[in-house]
Amino acid sequence: MADDVMVAVEGRRIKLSNLDKVFYPGADFTKGEVINYYSRIAPALLPHLAERPMTFRRFPDGVTKAGFFEKNASRHAPSWVRTVTIETPGSSTGAESLDFAVLGDLASLVWAANLAGLELHVPQWTIGARGAARRPDRLVFDLDPGEPATIVECCEVALRLREVLADDGLTAVAKTSGSKGMQLYAAVTTTSAEQTSDYAKRLAEQLEAELPRLVVSRMAKDLRRHKVFIDWSQNNPNKTTIAPYSLRARPAPTVSTPVTWDEVAACRSVDDLTFIADEVLDRVDDHGDLFEVLLTKGPRLPRG
Incomplete structure (x- = not known):
């Protein structure tokens, strides 16, 4: 397995790990290729993520192993990743609120891909400057x-x-x-x-x-x-x-x-x-x- 690699993305330093790990065994598609894909698709993708709280579906061991949904980004996110606190009454975790990541730039997207956030799920509404939910758009x-x-x-x-x-x-x-x-x-x-x-x-x-x-x-x-x-x-x-x-x-x-x-x-x-x-x-x-x-x-x- 490849060693960790430190990269600079738009002025942010990100440590990428396990780049040779195969995430899609049927296609021999690695974690490094996942990060490369998200980096290259970013100009088309990021406008559709802007101002939308992110729910990740993460697969740290690849798609043949059970993945999991993750909404609370605060325990993983570096200080430069934007997070927004949103009320989550009735959450399966029992939490009344969670800190969602908002992926507004390439560095944040690469950070998410490095966490094996293969799937990116967003709501049909955006947040305002202070984090309040706007009406659906x-x-x-x-x-x-x-x-x-x-x-x-x-x-x-x-x-x-x-x-x-x-x-x-x-x-x-x-x-x-x-x-x-x-x-x-x-x-x-x-x-x-x-x-x-x-x-x-x-x-x-x-x-x-x-x-x-x-x-x-x-x-x-x-x-x-x-x-x-x-x-x-x-x-x-x-x-x-x-x-x-x-x-x-x-x-x-x-x-x-x-x-x-x-x-x-x-x-x-x-x-x-x-x-x-x-x-x-x-x-x-x-x-x-x-x-x-x-x-x-x-x-x-x-x-x-």
Whole structure:
């Protein structure tokens, strides 16, 4: 195993460890390659992490070993990593508040990757200058296929959902989950923390009524076989979704990858929309950030 290496990143000194450790044995993809990927994808990724409290899913022994979610960053973070204290009533840890990291710069992102924070999960809201949660600025629909359905069926649902959102004046963008499903997002302006959940639930129920053989809006497992579950509940302010361009803890270093609507329409197999780290870097070179529209203020969310 390689010795520790001290590096300077934007003026910050970071000790990187175990760079030769294989994190994805199926692809012989090492911790050093994880850090390299996050360093290179940072220009596209960081704007989508800015001002959003981070929940890590860490895999110190690689993806073949059990990982764990971590929200409380204060015990690991150097003083230059920004943290924000957020109330967490009902937390599984029993803590009334936790100190979340906010990854706003390359040095902080490299620090997180060195902690084996393979997966980066963020909420659909940002924090203000003093750490208070703002109202949601993103709407999300998490499309989860029930076997034997796959991302192919998710694409069919996504195309119809895009049309419904467009009718309401919202511009949808899509990404793979990096696992088996996909997500649709739209930038929105809201008046309450509950507004996105209420709106998303209404649309999910609308599509279930319209496409009953393909769509389900309820979470019960016995309803989901052969169908695509539109998980509208991910808009709950207490929940997070995988960030665009984040790695996933799968056998290969797959990435939650923004895709074009032409790619969604053309999808005929799982392989059509499965991308690993090196491919995503090439895609950003070719397409730029397909999620850039989310970085501008969205229209007001329609009321029910």
